Amino acid sequence: MSTILEERKDQIHLSGQGAIDIACNRESLAGAVSQRACVFCGSRVVLYPIADALHLVHGPIGCAVYTWDIRGALSSGPELHRLSFSTDLQETDVIFGGEKKLEAALDELIDRHSPKAAFVYSTCIVGIIGDDVEAVCRKMSEKKGIPVLPVQSEGFKGSKREGYLAACKAMFRLIGGGDTSDVSPVSVNIFGDFNLAGEIWIVREYFRKMGVQVVANVTGDGRVRDIARCHGAALNLVQCSGATLDLARMMEDKYDIPYERVSYLGIEDMADSLYKVADFFKDRDPGIVERTQALVREELEALMPELARMRRDLEGRKVAMYVGGSFKAFSLVKAFRHLGMQVVLVGSQTGTKEDYAELEQITDPGTVIIDDANPLELSHFIKEKDVDVFVGGVKERPIAFKLGVGFCDHNHERKEALEGFEGMLNFAREIHRSVMSPVWQFVPRRANRAGRNRKEAVNE
Ligand code: SF4
Numbered sequence: 001m002s003t004i005l006e007e008r009k010d011q012i013h014l015s016g017q018g019a020i021d022i023a024c025n026r027e028s029l030a031g032a033v034s035q036r037a038c039v040f041c042g043s044r045v046v047l048y049p050i051a052d053a054l055h056l057v058h059g060p061i062g063c064a065v066y067t068w069d070i071r072g073a074l075s076s077g078p079e080l081h082r083l084s085f086s087t088d089l090q091e092t093d094v095i096f097g098g099e100k101k102l103e104a105a106l107d108e109l110i111d112r113h114s115p116k117a118a119f120v121y122s123t124c125i126v127g128i129i130g131d132d133v134e135a136v137c138r139k140m141s142e143k144k145g146i147p148v149l150p151v152q153s154e155g156f157k158g159s160k161r162e163g164y165l166a167a168c169k170a171m172f173r174l175i176g177g178g179d180t181s182d183v184s185p186v187s188v189n190i191f192g193d194f195n196l197a198g199e200i201w202i203v204r205e206y207f208r209k210m211g212v213q214v215v216a217n218v219t220g221d222g223r224v225r226d227i228a229r230c231h232g233a234a235l236n237l238v239q240c241s242g243a244t245l246d247l248a249r250m251m252e253d254k255y256d257i258p259y260e261r262v263s264y265l266g267i268e269d270m271a272d273s274l275y276k277v278a279d280f281f282k283d284r285d286p287g288i289v290e291r292t293q294a295l296v297r298e299e300l301e302a303l304m305p306e307l308a309r310m311r312r313d314l315e316g317r318k319v320a321m322y323v324g325g326s327f328k329a330f331s332l333v334k335a336f337r338h339l340g341m342q343v344v345l346v347g348s349q350t351g352t353k354e355d356y357a358e359l360e361q362i363t364d365p366g367t368v369i370i371d372d373a374n375p376l377e378l379s380h381f382i383k384e385k386d387v388d389v390f391v392g393g394v395k396e397r398p399i400a401f402k403l404g405v406g407f408c409d410h411n412h413e414r415k416e417a418l419e420g421f422e423g424m425l426n427f428a429r430e431i432h433r434s435v436m437s438p439v440w441q442f443v444p445r446r447a448n449r450a451g452r453n454r455k456e457a458v459n460e
Contacts, residue, residue, distance in 0.1 A: 004380070007032075016365025024351055024371040025159075028372055035395050037160045038160065039158055040059075040121055040154070040155045040163060041067055042153070043151050043164065043167035043170070044067040044167075047170065048067070048073060049081060049220045050223070052081075052116045053115050053116060053119055053224055055118075055119050056087065056120050058086075058089070059086065064088075070394065070413055072196040072413055076221055077223075080115055083113075094125060099133075106136070106137075110144045116225065117224040120150050122151065122152055123153070123154060124154055124156050127156065133150040133152075149173055150170065151170045152166045152169070160324070165246050174228050175230055176228070183232035186213060186281045187215050188237050189216045189218055190214055190216070190220075191237060197415055199420065201221070202420040202423060207277070210292050212277060215233040216229070218230065231251065233257065236251060238261050245259075265423070265424075265427075267421070269330070271296045275292060299421035306425055307428055310432045311340045313436055314339045314431065318343075318344045318385055318386060320378070320382050320385065322391070322392045323349075323391070323392070323410065323411075325349075326346075326355035329348060329351075329359060330355075345368040345385060346368070382403055382405055383403065389435050391407075397409065
């Protein structure tokens with residue numbers, strides 16, 4: 001495999017070929033052109049959906065452009081989050097320091113947009129020149145009377161995972177100040193859902209039917225006021241591999257609020273997540289288990305016949321997926337099994353040893369498991385495995401397009417709601433449309449193969 005660098009070989013594993021001991025959770029190999037995003041990007045994607053906050057990127061304009069409104073996080077109210085502000089640091093600021101510019105930017109922007117809070121993101125250059133962002137934020141917070149929170153997300157200081165932690169630390173400073181007097185004992189916070197294409201509204205509707213109050217969305221369709229009082233909830237529900245897990249742990253330590261890991265993707269994981277919540281509250285609300293069972297039954301009755309119809313076409317087709325956090329991959333492997341499809345490659349940017357061990361358990365023998373991949377490696381395996389559809393995000397899309405392979409956007413840019421039972425149906429329809437498109441018989445890869453098959457048939 002000439003495309004796999006020697007130093008990368010211990011980050012790739014074939015399912016079923018001995019005990020898995022994949023090297024992961026470490027810095028990307030220099031020169032390997034990793035698919036990973038930087039620390040700043042990690043914190044930006046977590047905090048971005050807080051819709052009534054000001055998001056100011058302290059750094060050169062390129063960092064802000066990189067994350068400007070590329071996410072599909074919807075808001076039911078204010079849309080300040082969709083504006084990305086930058087201090088646009090120049091050469092003179094790098095030499096003499098950018099604190100004055102930061103202060104002036106905050107002064108102007110807070111007056112102009114009246115946000116409920118402001119997040120100030122440190123980028124690489126700010127870490128290098130050593131601006132005291134904390135002191136500027138403190139001063140502006142006192143002057144303007146709103147929380148102004150530094151996000152210590154200098155791009156170079158680790159992987160995207162460090163960015164999640166920086167975002168959690170910033171949000172943690174918001175929590176605790178809000179009024180919790182009207183919070184029900186049967187209440188949750190939704191962590192790690194970013195309301196892509198309105199997904200959090202689907203999940204909130206399930207909880208409403210179950211009789212569970214949602215105190216705060218962290219962070220999809222998020223509001224500063226809700227986050228400030230989210231310490232009143234009885235339970236934190238943490239979706240996604242790591243984006244908000246640190247925040248849940250901090251809240252468990254300080255406020256004694258337990259958390260559950262959940263996933264709203266796919267049939268089993270969606271139902272399991274609802275049942276976990278019902279089980280947690282069954283002593284406080286004895287009818288909750290029955291209501292949850294009725295909800296799941298009703299949803300499945302509508303969904304399963306549709307899936308069975310699409311499965312007939314999709315049976316045996318091959319899938320590759322590359323995701324940010326591997327927790328999502330667990331749900332997707334199960335979802336594809338419902339469609340009769342075979343997952344032949346699964347990788348993630350930030351998976352841990354435990355995550356990969358679980359992937360090894362749930363995937364078929366021969367599946368490639370890969371940590372922190374690059375475009376060459378992904379292309380190599382997609383061709384080798386003759387994949388029908390590739391599931392990924394904005395950075396994986398061009399790989400699929402260039403190889404002539406179907407693509408499903410399952411990242412933060414998606415415009416189709418894929419969570420919940422309703423989202424599973426959307427997902428199946430999207431995969432079905434992509435895989436069954438007649439266009440694939442004309443792309444060179446498939447056309448050549450069809451030609452070869454015809455020639456062989458004639459020779460026989
Ligand atoms: S923070 Fe650093 S790595 Fe991230 S986009 Fe800015 S310059 Fe690039």
